[in-house]
Amino acid sequence: MAKRERVTDAAYPADESVLVSIITINYNQAELTRQFLDSATTLTYPNYELIIVDNASVQPLSASINLHQYPHVRLIRSEVNLGFAGGNNLGIQEAKGDYFFIVNNDTELSPALLDELLKPFREHEQIGVTCPKIRFFEMPRLVQYAGYNPINLYTGQATAIGYNQADDGQFDKPHTTYFAHGCAMMVSRNVVERVGRFAERFFLYYEELDWSQRIRDAGFLIYYQPTATILHKESASVGQNSPLRTYYLTRNRILFMRRHSTLHQRTIFYLFFGVFVFPKHLLSYLVQGKIKHAKAFVQGAFWHFTATSLSAV
Structure with missing residues (x-):
């Protein structure tokens, strides 16, 4: 079998010879993954591989789904739960593509999704990531993501453009954006080779914001491509x-603030979090009787008293 020559200048995919590696994680959600695979069979872009990282599911995915009926699929089993960050890193490590399409298994893919996400890379050499318009599966007229506003480095808050708004065409203009969405993002191999992969310290949540910040700091652009669309069954796994x-x-x-804000910004953030956020959230959980949430909130905040090194990923 002839060895496929990898495209070295991944900023300019010229035709369908460009290989896309679709990477998704399964964690005890075999039926969701089966539905995801069914939607992948409708993709019009022909040159892709589909990597499923079975992230320490109690029942191995291979025992639940006959993967042989789906083309292009490769299954990687991890006996340890690596989280979203580590699971995707394992998929990237094993992927052969010129582009990595990182996507949740609780999504349904539209036929032209890959074709549309590849287009911006041809038009601007600085584009390192493209993201589709994400809408809610249960309410497909409502937008979940049409790009991200900049994060407030004094409060640590970031908001998605269009979140929970009806899609009446006002989000159909493509544009650069501050952050990609971890639900669905296409990343060039060039970005990964220069910036690295997800920071595994995050494990779950905020990892795509951290990665996006590092990608933009390296000089790449993140691009929202509304002609590419996807439906999301949000937070199905967790x-x-x-x-x-x-x-x-x-x-x-x-953790994001510790890694990406200045000393001045962090000082204000710590004051804001300690004086306003911490007591407000803790009291709210206790009043609602959500004792487990209150405990989780305190543990999440106090983790930082024992975590000193931020450089390890």
């Missing part, structure tokens, strides 16, 4: 009301 979600959102919000 759950919107999970204490685990509360823990990592709290911990990693502070």
Whole structure:
């Protein structure tokens, strides 16, 4: 079998010879992954591989789904739960593509998704990441993501453009954006080779914001491409009301600030978090009787008293 020559200038995919590696993670969600694979069979772009990282699922995915009926699929099993960051890093490590399309398994792909996400790379050599318009699966007229506003480096808050708004065409203009969305993002191999992969310290949540910041710091652009669309069944794996979600959102919000803000910004953030955010959230959880969430919130905040080194990924 002839060895495929990898495109070295991945900023200019000229035709369908460019290989796209679709990378998704399965964690105890075999039925969601099966639905995802069914949607992938509708893709019009022909040259892709689909890597599923089975992230320490209790029942191995191979025992739940006959993967042989789906073309292009490669299964990688991890016996340890590596989280979103580590699971995707494992997929990237094994991927052969010129582009990595990192996508949640709780999504349904539109046929022209890959074709549309590749287009901006041809038009501007600085583009390192492209993202589709993300809409909610249950309410497909509502937008989840049409780009990101800049993060407030005094409060640690970032908001998605268009979130929960009806899609009436006002989000159909492509543009550069501050952050990619971890649900669906196409990244060139050139970016990974220069910037590195996800910071595994984050494990879950904020890892794509951290990666996006590092990517932009390296001089690349992140681009919102609204002609590419995807439907998202949000937080199917973790759950919107999970204490685990509360823990990592709290911990990693502070972690992002520690990694990317100046001393002046961090000082104001710590004051803001300690005086306003911490007592407000803790009291709210206690009043609602969400004791597990209150405990997770405190643990997420206090993790930083023992974590000193931020350079390890």
